[in-house]
Amino acid sequence: MSQDIQSLLQAGIQAAKDGNRATGRRLLTQVVEADPDNDVAWMWLASCMTTVSDRRRCLERVLELDPTNIRAKQALLALGGNVDRSTFEEIRTSRQAAPSVTSSDASGAGSGVNWELMLFGGMILGIILGGIFVFSRLGVFGEDTPPTFTPLPVVSVPTQPRIPTLPPIPTATLPPFRGTFVAPTLPPTFTPTPIPSDTPPPPTSTPYPQGNFLMLYTSLQEGAVEPDLYQITGDGLDNNMLGSGFRDVAFAPDGQRIAFIRDVTISTGENTTETYPELFIASLDNLAAAQQITDLRTEIVASPSWSPEARELVFISDYDGDEELWYVLADGSSQPVQVTFNQGIDRDPAWRPVLGSREILIASDLNSYLSTEIYSIQLVPPDEDVVYTQLTNSEGSSYAPAWNATGSMITFISDRQGDPDVYIMMADGNGEQLITRADGDAEDRSPAFSPDGSFIAFISNREDDRFQLYLIGIDGDVLTRLTFHQRDDLNVVYRPELFFRLQPGS
Structure with a gap:
């Protein structure tokens, strides 16, 4: 991917994340026009589209480029698109692996269980285990030598460093908070209460000059x-x-x-x-x-x-x-x-x-x-x-x-x-x-x-x-x-x- 296309992609993704759909559509459309096989751009472009049909088309393009993209399958399914039945089990599995959520149910709809396949697999497993038992009793593996198996290759994964525990900050550097934070509850509309003309208005705080702040x-x-x-x-x-x-x-x-x-x-x-x-x-x-x-x-x-x-x-x-x-x-x-x-x-x-x-x-x-x-x-x-x-x-x-x-x-x-x-x-x-x-x-x-x-x-x-x-x-x-x-x-x-x-x- 060229540097210009990469920069356009990053700018388009940022616009999409910021909710700027118009700019996101413009930038990401430029990316997919220059690089039609960029599945990342198509996925983000889907989030910038304003109609369901346009979102479906983008997601379908993602799955043409990467049929294993679970997130695109989930999104297309939610939008009523055509999804292969095998996808339901993938989605169910991915949802079961989701972390805990305290205020709503994180589980999703699953698919039916193929009991015939499970029964067949159980029979095969039983035959294998039984064969191992019989052969071991007959001395096929030797009296004292257990069966040897070729281990699966081990994939080396870097050890994740721990989040360090930092020493406390001296209070002289940045003093701690004191008091209780009470946030105002704002009504949807505010109707002021009229003050009689013979009643002096209550004192009000002077707004802090906004020109003193820097952005x-x-x-x-x-x-x-x-x-x-x-x-x-x-x-x-x-x-x-x-x-x-x-x-x-x-x-x-x-x-x-x-x-x-x-x-x-x-x-x-x-x-x-x-x-x-x-x-x-x-x-x-x-x-x-x-x-x-x-x-x-x-x-x-x-x-x-x-x-x-x-x-x-x-x-x-x-x-x-x-x-x-x-x-x-x-x-x-x-x-x-x-x-x-x-x-x-x-x-x-x-x-x-x-x-x-x-x-x-x-x-x-x-x-x-x-x-x-x-x-x-x-x-x-x-x-x-x-x-x-x-x-x-x-x-x-x-x-x-x-x-x-x-x-x-x-x-x-x-x-x-x-x-x-x-x-x-x-x-x-x-x-x-x-x-x-x-x-x-x-x-x-x-x-x-x-x-x-x-x-x-x-x-x-x-x-x-x-x-x-x-x-x-x-x-x-x-x-x-x-x-x-x-x-x-x-x-x-x-x-x-x-x-x-x-x-x-x-």
Whole structure:
């Protein structure tokens, strides 16, 4: 695969993950036109299609290229497509191997058991065992020599490194939280109570100036394959380009470093190269000195998220064949460790920003096909099972979760009403509220709480065909457009502000 096609594929996959179906369709269509046998592109293109018939055609093409693709068979079956009967047993087996889910039944419909085949197999096994017994009694194998068998070849599998246990952080470096986080319950519509004219209004807190906050966002020029990185203030007045070749940018809790994804091209022989996405870390004041953290050389490395102590990272990779959650130390001193092992696709990790927390949000299609729900998991060593706690349960997909500064509320995207919209909910999944209402079927993506929790930045195509950066209050009011250009904005993150992380009840 050429470098240009690989870059288009990565950009198309990222657009699909961000809910930007229009851009995803455009980029992935270019990939399959140039490389019609790219089953990865066809699979992702299916998720970007808006009609069932188009999704079926993409999935059927995947199975033409790879008849053993269980995920394509599952998705095609869910869409009412024609699937060979032998597939039912494969799907049943794959579902039985799924990990525990605390809020819903992870098992699926199985197929009937072929009792005649089992009976025949049992008879054959009995004959073999009986023959061995008789021959051994007759001395065929010798009096003291047991039968010898040729062992199956042993496949060498690298030992999975354990997730290291880190020493505690001194409280002088980053003080622990105190107090109880209480998130407000927002009604669907807010009707203010009139205040009589002779009654003085109650005092109100002065909103924190949004211009004091700093955001980073990535943006893709038309015709480009790699996005650029920009810095902008929360009021949109100061907007500057920082560099090229940045995807999936994530601020460290210290506000001084960023993690991001960048394509790396390596030589594979004389006049041949291959390009892979890898995880990098850089200081914001010295982006040119970025340190490469991973060297997985696989199709997908995406969506890094920092631990609250800024010493660990989780991210997504398809190193084992499908997208799973991975872990690595931020200084690059450890090999990446795979955290989740399941038949679903895991995406969009978000580490809860509470000191000592091992809770991570992910979007996964563990219990669905071509659609995702948001789950909470605890980061555990590789020899322990991951337990998934399902937080959302709706038609369509819910994805791209992001915490507020205190870890008490979550914003996310869901297309349950037909188009991707911004929602919020409590940390336990209760109190879901739609924020972007009456937006004319616009596609929203990449939501992020402002550090004070009063606004949500997100990206949308609500005013024209270009995806631009917007700001909206958490009550759904005060919508402000922040960028006005001919590029497509991809994702946005706020620089963390320690003051707001330490505010109980914010």
